[in-house]
Amino acid sequence: MLLATFALLSASSSADEKQLSVYSSVAIYRLPVLERNGHDYVGLLELLEPLGRVSSETKGQVLKLRYNAVDAEFLEGKTRARIRGQNFDFSNPVLIENSRGLVPFNSLGALLPRFLGTQVNFREGARRLFIGDVGIQISFKMEASNPPRLALSFTAPVNPTISTEPDKLRMIFKRDPVVSPGSQSISFDNKVITQASYSETNGDAELDVAANGALMASFSNDRKTIVISAPQQTPTGPQNPAAIAPFPTTSSNTLETGSNINNSRIAAHRILAVVDPAHGGDERGAALTDSLSEKDVTLGFARLLRHELENRGFAVNLLRDADTTLSADQRASTANLGHGGVYICLHAVSEGSGALVYTALIPAEEPSKGVFHAWNAAQAPVLPLSRTVSTAIVAEMQKRKFQVQTSSASLRPLNNVVMPAVSVELAPGPNGVSDLTSANYQQRAAAAIADAIVSVRDRLEVQP
Amino acid sequence: MIPKSLLVGVAILLVLVVAMGVYLRHMRIRATETEPPTASALPVTPPASGPTETVTLYVADDAAGILRAESAKIPLPGGREQRAESLLRALLRIYQQPGAAHPLAAESDIRSIYLIDPGVAVVDLNAALADHHRSGILCEQLTVNSLIQTLAANVPGIQRVNILVEGKSRDTLAGHADLTEAFDVTTVEQAAEQ
Numbered sequence: 226m227l228l229a230t231f232a233l234l235s236a237s238s239s240a241d242e243k244q245l246s247v248y249s250s251v252a253i254y255r256l257p258v259l260e261r262n263g264h265d266y267v268g269l270l271e272l273l274e275p276l277g278r279v280s281s282e283t284k285g286q287v288l289k290l291r292y293n294a295v296d297a298e299f300l301e302g303k304t305r306a307r308i309r310g311q312n313f314d315f316s317n318p319v320l321i322e323n324s325r326g327l328v329p330f331n332s333l334g335a336l337l338p339r340f341l342g343t344q345v346n347f348r349e350g351a352r353r354l355f356i357g358d359v360g361i362q363i364s365f366k367m368e369a370s371n372p373p374r375l376a377l378s379f380t381a382p383v384n385p386t387i388s389t390e391p392d393k394l395r396m397i398f399k400r401d402p403v404v405s406p407g408s409q410s411i412s413f414d415n416k417v418i419t420q421a422s423y424s425e426t427n428g429d430a431e432l433d434v435a436a437n438g439a440l441m442a443s444f445s446n447d448r449k450t451i452v453i454s455a456p457q458q459t460p461t462g463p464q465n466p467a468a469i470a471p472f473p474t475t476s477s478n479t480l481e482t483g484s485n486i487n488n489s490r491i492a493a494h495r496i497l498a499v500v501d502p503a504h505g506g507d508e509r510g511a512a513l514t515d516s517l518s519e520k521d522v523t524l525g526f527a528r529l530l531r532h533e534l535e536n537r538g539f540a541v542n543l544l545r546d547a548d549t550t551l552s553a554d555q556r557a558s559t560a561n562l563g564h565g566g567v568y569i570c571l572h573a574v575s576e577g578s579g580a581l582v583y584t585a586l587i588p589a590e591e592p593s594k595g596v597f598h599a600w601n602a603a604q605a606p607v608l609p610l611s612r613t614v615s616t617a618i619v620a621e622m623q624k625r626k627f628q629v630q631t632s633s634a635s636l637r638p639l640n641n642v643v644m645p646a647v648s649v650e651l652a653p654g655p656n657g658v659s660d661l662t663s664a665n666y667q668q669r670a671a672a673a674i675a676d677a678i679v680s681v682r683d684r685l686e687v688q689p
Numbered sequence: 690m691i692p693k694s695l696l697v698g699v700a701i702l703l704v705l706v707v708a709m710g711v712y713l714r715h716m717r718i719r720a721t722e723t724e725p726p727t728a729s730a731l732p733v734t735p736p737a738s739g740p741t742e743t744v745t746l747y748v749a750d751d752a753a754g755i756l757r758a759e760s761a762k763i764p765l766p767g768g769r770e771q772r773a774e775s776l777l778r779a780l781l782r783i784y785q786q787p788g789a790a791h792p793l794a795a796e797s798d799i800r801s802i803y804l805i806d807p808g809v810a811v812v813d814l815n816a817a818l819a820d821h822h823r824s825g826i827l828c829e830q831l832t833v834n835s836l837i838q839t840l841a842a843n844v845p846g847i848q849r850v851n852i853l854v855e856g857k858s859r860d861t862l863a864g865h866a867d868l869t870e871a872f873d874v875t876t877v878e879q880a881a882e883q
Binding site: 450504508510511512519572574575577581583586587592630632633634635636637640648650 | 751830871876
């Protein structure tokens with residue numbers, strides 16, 4: 226009982242946490258919004274890090290920050306900063322906590338263009354920040370068929386969380402830069418599907434479709450279209466509750482693509498992919514250049530891979546989403562406890578070209594003790610499946626003209642992970658080491674990995 | 690009156706004392722001249738001696754990402770452990786040549802190798818090899834595999850290999866290749882074949 230209460234409180238506290246969603250062509254991510262002295266703040270380093278190369282140095286009350294070629298200087302407790310050699314005035318004082326600069330939330334709309342050199346669309350009330358032309362537009366088309374169908378067309382693939390309530394279907398876009406259709410509410414001249422309303426809050430966009438009865442949704446057109454319709458009534462016999470309410474009213478689901486739609490409890494088929502950006506915090510990994518650490522490349526790459534996997538219907542657990550130190554045991558434990566369907570560890574290297582895909586080099590397995598496996602050979606039972614995943618990644622990367630090799634490596638925590646596990650080491654492309662920080666290059670690699678995981682997803686689902 | 694015999698005796702003793710002092714000084718100078726210098730420029734490890742044998746070295750090639758089996762003629766001492774050390778030193782010399790396909794630091798060396806029955810080899814690398822090793826999964830794994838396969842191919846009976854650095858266990862070679870567990874020779878060979 227006590228545990229349940231605690232869990233409820235934790236969930237509630239997490240739900241109440243203020244979040245900022247940032248959408249850009251380089252990365253899509255969320256940051257916590259922190260309250261200090263009655264005002265909202267965000268970490269400047271965390272905000273800029275996914276967008277480019279950032280370094281910072283704190284000396285006493287002064288924080289010096291460099292973003293790509295832009296230098297900035299901030300003073301603890303002061304409202305004035307220097308950016309690109311010019312003054313910039315905040316509405317509230319800058320704070321420095323643990324060598325980390327916190328800047329007033331309401332200044333982001335003016336602050337970011339100074340660093341990025343491009344305009345941003347900052348929706349302060351909704352806590353959504355659009356960098357560049359990344360917004361996804363929605364259009365509606367009502368088809369007066371029987372049963373009626375409402376087709377929602379998006380300008381890019383989307384991956385909303387969908388849930389149903391009595392007389393309402395709710396879509397929450399957490400990671401898609403969906404923008405308002407113009408009007409907050411659209412009414413339809415239809416007796417079944419009556420209205421669609423759009424809202425934005427705490428970093429999310431929400432689209433609700435109201436109806437006189439239950440609704441169901443299906444994806445098509447490579448996830449660019451969501452068709453909402455009332456289910457067919459069962460002609461004879463008692464009503465089948467599953468047909469009327471295909472989604473449990475309390476569930477939150479992401480649907481399969483196109484014709485693979487399954488009206489049963491789709492959540493049961495959602496696979497958790499564990500994405501592990503190697504190194505981090507005190508452990509910087511390889512020095513790829515004088516100023517570029519492996520840990521920074523793996524984090525950016527992992528964020529892109531998370532997005533690609535989520536776009537393909539996977540749940541994703543990113544083992545670190547900041548510059549934090551994690552031991553190999555911590556990584557393996559988190560992955561194993563989460564019952565992931567697949568584990569993908571990301572590395573980067575300045576030598577060679579293309580990518581290298583590794584599976585575990587398992588030492589001689591100690592005798593199993595009942596259902597238990599030796600910690601250093603926990604991967605052994607699923608190693609053949611790991612090799613299948615590795616082969617699939619190689620095939621997808623070759624389709625995208627990557628030079629790619631596969632091998633085995635004594636690389637922790639691959640040996641300790643109980644699910645299919647691979648490590649992908651991203652090497653430079655045709656443009657050399659600079660490719661390692663290129664969003665396009667990383668995006669191609671991430672898409673190849675995600676497509677490979679999709680191609681073996683049927684094998685992953687049967688994992689215990 | 691001092692007897693004459695006593696004077697002669699004292700005179701002879703004085704001559705002997707002076708002569709012994711001169712001889713002692715001479716001996717000390719000789720001892721100083723023959724003392725070896727404290728900082729020797731000679732290699733710490735004596736060169737291997739013994740009959741020359743043809744061995745197979747598994748040499749890493751970074752660009753191709755593989756090990757290549759190469760024959761080499763090297764002098765090998767009689768003892769198994771000394772033989773193993775000579776083998777791996779011959780391998781390291783290839784990696785220390787200019788333009789090597791898998792370069793290692795010039796100071797890289799094998800401190801010692803212990804062969805423990807049944808079939809366990811403990812390879813103790815010096816700090817320079819690990820500390821100056823390039824960081825990356827492939828290049829680290831190639832170093833490890835190259836050492837293991839060269840040992841296994843030329844020293845019969847080795848089934849598992851433990852790698853230490855400066856006599857101590859180390860987490861990774863240079864941030865990636867895990868050194869905390871013993872390597873199974875068969876597994877490494879099978880991985881190389883794949």
